[in-house]
Amino acid sequence: MLSDQEKQGIEAELENYEHKRAACVEALKIIQRSRGWVQDDGLHDAALALGMTEEELDGVATFYNLIFRRPVGRHVILICNTISCWIMGYNPVREHLSRRLEIEPGETSADGRFTLLPVPCLGACDHGPAMMIGNELYGDLTPGRIDAILEKYGWESD
Amino acid sequence: MERPLTQHMKPDGSALDISEYEKTGGYRAVRKALTMAPKEIQEMVRNSNLRGRGGAGFNTGQKWSFVPMGDDAPRPKYLICNADEMEPGTFKDRMLVEKNPHQLIEGMIISAFAIQADIAYVFLRDEYKTAGRRIAGAISEAYRSNYLGKNILGSDYSLDFHLHTSAGRYMCGEETALLNALEGKRATPRAKPPFPQTSGLWGKPTVVNNVETLCNVPHIVKNGVEWYKGLSRSEDGGTKIYGVSGRVKRPGLWELPMGTTVREIFDEHAGGMQDGYKFRCLIPGGASTEFLTGEHFDVKMDFDSVMKAGSRMGTGTMIVLDDTICPVGALYNLELFFARESCGWCTPCREGLPWVVRILKAIEEGHGEPDDLEKLEMHGKFLWLHFTYCALAPGAMEPLRSGLKLFRDEFERHIKEKRCPYENVPAARMNV
Ligand SMILES: Cc1cc2nc3c(=O)[nH]c(=O)nc-3n(C[C@H](O)[C@H](O)[C@H](O)COP(=O)(O)O)c2cc1C
Ligand code: SF4
Ligand code: FES
Numbered sequence: 001m002l003s004d005q006e007k008q009g010i011e012a013e014l015e016n017y018e019h020k021r022a023a024c025v026e027a028l029k030i031i032q033r034s035r036g037w038v039q040d041d042g043l044h045d046a047a048l049a050l051g052m053t054e055e056e057l058d059g060v061a062t063f064y065n066l067i068f069r070r071p072v073g074r075h076v077i078l079i080c081n082t083i084s085c086w087i088m089g090y091n092p093v094r095e096h097l098s099r100r101l102e103i104e105p106g107e108t109s110a111d112g113r114f115t116l117l118p119v120p121c122l123g124a125c126d127h128g129p130a131m132m133i134g135n136e137l138y139g140d141l142t143p144g145r146i147d148a149i150l151e152k153y154g155w156e157s158d
Numbered sequence: 159m160e161r162p163l164t165q166h167m168k169p170d171g172s173a174l175d176i177s178e179y180e181k182t183g184g185y186r187a188v189r190k191a192l193t194m195a196p197k198e199i200q201e202m203v204r205n206s207n208l209r210g211r212g213g214a215g216f217n218t219g220q221k222w223s224f225v226p227m228g229d230d231a232p233r234p235k236y237l238i239c240n241a242d243e244m245e246p247g248t249f250k251d252r253m254l255v256e257k258n259p260h261q262l263i264e265g266m267i268i269s270a271f272a273i274q275a276d277i278a279y280v281f282l283r284d285e286y287k288t289a290g291r292r293i294a295g296a297i298s299e300a301y302r303s304n305y306l307g308k309n310i311l312g313s314d315y316s317l318d319f320h321l322h323t324s325a326g327r328y329m330c331g332e333e334t335a336l337l338n339a340l341e342g343k344r345a346t347p348r349a350k351p352p353f354p355q356t357s358g359l360w361g362k363p364t365v366v367n368n369v370e371t372l373c374n375v376p377h378i379v380k381n382g383v384e385w386y387k388g389l390s391r392s393e394d395g396g397t398k399i400y401g402v403s404g405r406v407k408r409p410g411l412w413e414l415p416m417g418t419t420v421r422e423i424f425d426e427h428a429g430g431m432q433d434g435y436k437f438r439c440l441i442p443g444g445a446s447t448e449f450l451t452g453e454h455f456d457v458k459m460d461f462d463s464v465m466k467a468g469s470r471m472g473t474g475t476m477i478v479l480d481d482t483i484c485p486v487g488a489l490y491n492l493e494l495f496f497a498r499e500s501c502g503w504c505t506p507c508r509e510g511l512p513w514v515v516r517i518l519k520a521i522e523e524g525h526g527e528p529d530d531l532e533k534l535e536m537h538g539k540f541l542w543l544h545f546t547y548c549a550l551a552p553g554a555m556e557p558l559r560s561g562l563k564l565f566r567d568e569f570e571r572h573i574k575e576k577r578c579p580y581e582n583v584p585a586a587r588m589n590v
Contacts, residue, residue: 126401
């Protein structure tokens, strides 16, 4: 069942578009914001509200890099792995993150706190390597800067 | 030197609010435009030789001229700003939206008026959070001041204006895929013709323009065609936001006359290479353009000159490769991006790009075979224009085709020595 808040959010988005299905990306994002990811039942209910079949909506959901159809951690780390960041040292930064969180790209840390996802260019190429956590963008990364950033999100070194 | 697009931006990086923007002469061009005939604005922009800054360089006024006009034109008509900016190495539109959102809105109002559009959308990538917040705020301000909405500034022209934030996929930036995305479908491209100008969003006349393109429009209307052409050092009108990333001393963005040379951008503005690094080559305009080398430093960065030099200006944001970077590894990184972002709609791209990636990976890991280079060349031929549904795959082939020619000896060395000669350079390690 969609929560009241989710329902109201989706209704409000429907106002913004001339056709219901056009609001589907927003609807998926609303569900994801409240639940962390889009489960099957959320997809089902949203499809009903949008006048789409579940398959159609799943086709859209799975098209996008940032709609999650599988559980993710509380903080999703989006790290840019494309050319400018790669040149500037993506690999050492990514490897450091993997060591600290004990996860490979695509995985979620054991405590459920972090998911590490390499993504294409974040449009911060003059400050590569770059990554985002939530709404925050971090640039000019080095392995040495990572721990302090992770600590802001509740990571503790042992 | 005049820098119309960026001169009023604040050094602290915050956005100009509506009254600050008005004080710099902002929204005066809208007032002027509303007294002109739409066709007159189209003509003006065409004559200014403003060419699309999304990468293809099509004359903007000419693009608009295909939109049906007059009372029996299908309605509603749409103007869409393409702010999906996901081309690796490209970061110019972010700055334009973040630091001066009203300039973009003003450009969109005038452009919408010129094609008599009823509804405008900004199609923004989700990762641009600051830009999203600022453009949303600016849209509200513009509505309150009646630059948007019903009967703009007392005229009989009305415009509805919306922000759409996407959810991350490079393909959404391709203009017909963007239309499908806005309709709530998978972002696969559409066949052309019909062109969006006659049958676009919901089958109605639609123009899609890049952020930077639209930001130029108020300045052309305010200051005229001759002034605009005079800003440029080439046939293409205006200034250009150039960018440089990679191991240079000062990576960044600069608004310079269109047609500024590679040398001037690289040496004077980006400050040349960082100490300890040597220049090898650069990609002039985002990931999907062919390499340029030291021989090309006197090439002017404008659409025709870069084309003559065998590449494309693309987005005008250069990626510099230094001598510690393995060229095969760099191509692997580029092609992995394209393979992952391919929408899967047509077979050559869906099947071909992963094959290219597998071959490059094998060569980089020391398992390359001598005939691998022929296979890569074959892909360069068959994932080219007219064999695929959209320009993503040909774009992916541009660096590959030129890389195969330019770095032939590097490829052969990988295959012969059965290893990557750069394997100890951290950046040269491959992505997972
Ligand atoms: C795969 C792909 C991605 C693209 N991404 C963008 C983009 O993010 N922003 C953009 O303005 N143009 C992008 N383009 C180019 C657009 O299709 C289109 O040409 C452009 O938005 C037109 O605007 P302009 O005439 O103002 O340049 C992309 C093209 C392709 C093939
Ligand atoms: S070329 Fe690639 S991205 Fe373009 S339609 Fe074909 S599969 Fe999709
Ligand atoms: S390549 Fe990493 S932010 Fe652009």
